[in-house]
Amino acid sequence: MWPPGGGTRRPLAPRVAAPREPVDPARIGRRVVRRRARGMDAGAVAAALEEARFDARQDSRHEDRADDVRGRAELGEWERLHQLLADAAPGTVYDPDTDDVVQAELAADAAAAAAREAELREAARIAARADELQALRELGTLEQTEPRDGDEAVRDELTRRAGGYVQTDVDAWLAHxxxxxxxxxxxxxxxxxxxxxxxxxxxxxxxLLAALARLVPAADVDEMVFADQLATAEPEAAGALAAFLTRAHLEDCCPCGPSRARKRGGA
Structure with a gap:
């Protein structure tokens, strides 16, 4: 019965919803300044900077405003724009579209948005594939299905849906x-x-399955159920056994292998 304590069927997992971007007061403050500063010359920006400094001094007198992240960001942005226009040719007005800092931030935002979109698409793909594999499990045809790229993540999703319980049939399917x-x-x-x-x-x-298959090529999967049990109960011992069988196979295939050489040396 899957999951443990449940019925034979389970509802499909809810679809992935786009996460909401957290509010960033500092970013909001910088954007407000840039919108207000568009078209300002050096004199207008200097006046706005003095106003921002006055507001900062006033806020410093109030404990409830001492941790004003947005206010500090606005002041810092006015200071940056003031320096930017001071270094520019006389008569230059501020334009966010030609501000290298702004354009770099926009490019970073676009890249982050694309990455989030890719993550959402991948999460949706994993959820859909997990639904498909679960349906195949219920039909008893999972073993007849070949795995696809990314099914390792789907295995993790099925395990998560089962409350963390190891899905032995899926693990055995992937191992085989x-x-x-x-x-x-x-x-x-x-x-x-x-x-x-x-x-x-x-x-x-x-x-271990690969090593056993090389040792007994005609063996059926059902004959090697013990391999799963051994790998689960004693993974280190199972790994050592797989390595030993692989070495034995290689030595048996090579006439000049170490074991053959020892036999000839002792003869």
Whole structure:
């Protein structure tokens, strides 16, 4: 029964909602100054700076305004614009569209927004794939499905939905696919990447299955259920066994392997 204590079916996970961007008083203050300063010359900015300094002195006398983040940001922005126009040619007026600092911030904002959008798309893809794999589990056809790129993250999502309970059938499915080089695991790069995406028991299970398959090529998956049990209960021992079997296979395949050499030396 999945999840533990639940029925055989479960509702689909809620769709991912776009997170709200946190309010940044300092950024708001700088933007207010820039909108107000558009078209101002050096004299007008200097007057606005003096006004901001006066307001800051007044605020410093009140404890409830001592931590005015927006006010400090506005003062700092007026000071920056004052210096910017002081360094510019006489008669220059402020234009945010030609302000390198503003343009750099806008570019950073656009990049951050694109990254957030990409994260949302990936989260939606993972949720949809998790729904698909869950449906296949309920139909009993998960083992017949080949994994896709990114299914390691889908495994994590299914585990999260189950309240953190390890999903043994999904782990076994991924381990078998990795050992047999199915789906995206046909690519060696995908198998290498999985080492940092899957937990040690799954990786150990896959290594042990691969070693056993080389030892007994005709063995059926159902005959190697013990590999999953061993990898889960004793991952270090299972890993050592997989390494030992792999070494034995390599030595058996190589006529000049160390074991053969020792045998000839002792003869």
């Amino acid at each position: 696919a990795m050992a047999a080089h199915l789906g995206h695991y046909r690519d060696p790069a995908a198998r290498d990447a999985a080492a940092g995406l899957l937990p040690p028991p799954v990786l150990t299970h896959a290594a």
